Amino acid sequence: MRVTYGAYALGLFIRGLLFSGAHAAPQVAYMKVSSFDGNVTDEELKSFNDFVATLNPGPDNKGNEWAQGHSGEQTKAMGLVYQISGQQETLDGMLRFCDAVLSERNDLAKAPTGGEQGDPVGHLASCASLILKTDKLHDQKVTIGDPHEYGATYLERARTYLKEADASMSNHILKRLLDVSNGNKIYFAKDSPYMKGKAVPWNQQMMFNYAFMNLCRAHRILNDNPALLGKYKSLIVASMNWFFYGGGVKTEESKKGNPVYNWGYTMPKTSGEDSNHGSLDVAGFYRTYVDGNYGITADQMKPFANMFVDVMTLGKEKYAGTVDDQIKDGHANATTNICSGYLLLAEFRPDAYKDMMSVDLTVGKCTKSADTFSRFLWVKHQRANAK
DSSP: OOOOOOTTSOTTTOOOOOSOOSOBOSSOOOEEOOOSSSSOOHHHHHHHHHHHTTBOOOSSOTTTTTTTSHHHHHHHHHHHHHHHHOOHHHHHHHHHHHHHHHHTOOOOOSSOOOSTTHHHHHHHHHHHHHHHHOGGGTTSBOTTOOTTOSOSBHHHHHHHHHHHHHHHIIIIIIIIIEEOTTTTOOEEOTTOSSSTTSBOOHHHHHHHHHHHHHHHHHHHHHTOOHHHHHHHHHHHHHHHHHHHHSSSEEEEEOTTSOEEEEEOSSTTOOSOOBHHHHHHHHHHHHHHHHHOSSOOOHHHHHHHHHIIIIIIEEETTEEOSBTTSOOOSGGGSOBSSOOGGGGGGGGTOGGGHHHHHTTTOOTTOEEOOHHHHHHHHHHHHHHHTOO
């Protein structure tokens, strides 16, 4: 089979659709904040699962639905919450979405496409790695059934997800879309319809790294392909080194005397990343830090947090449009809410934790933003279980 996509289409999996999000079914459910302090509560987890049960995955990807669109963010939220709770209901919701994104694959793209297709691969690999880590599920029949014949048991389903994710990497992303010949740094191929031969923007590098990282996790658990694992890991390491040690970021001093980062949308730009893409960047760097296999430390993460608290926070519910305190148009416009990737930084600035979370969340109240709620739960969990 073959398929034709636009510049941002997901050549690996997705046919393309209107940016409609994961459409809610007629039931009404919301996620509820029980408290800002202490352990994540049963009430919070139940409200998350109840909300996820009302969602339907987007039918394909126009508007980057499976990347930073609703279906993509909701899939990541399920994976994050499952790591907190270990509740099978949460994982089953993620399987439902991963079955959908894989079923929407038409075939590998004939030519290079855009940069957001790392995320669908990452979703499959993330779900596979979570299943593989949960030994007790391996031989159980998948609760939601097997309508696409991807595997009747959880282990079989994980192996299918991993196999298809590897195929997309080997047969499209690393074969046609990207050029990693320059020390494993991630550039677009010279014949790419998008940013021909140029460095992949940081937010899109984080999408590819999300895929590479979860593929590494899955292969590490299976111990089945050390060469491929090493290849994926080398690409993440190169990306991190390029940013932190290769001129991708500048360390400056805020007016409060704290070290802060300033970086650009893509190399060779080194300043003025916009708020929207900066949130995606930060979420990706945070994932790499939490994984623990790539040398990213809390000390390296803190200047991101200082940047948000000292530079981007202009006042009560007013945030700059760029990481260096500018207000421009479009993605770089000022906001009254916090793009959810920045919420993860509250782990490194506990003095700002409640101020950051209370902008878009209220104790005893509800939200319909899965990415905001899941990231709040994650930081709450990290705080409660800090050693």
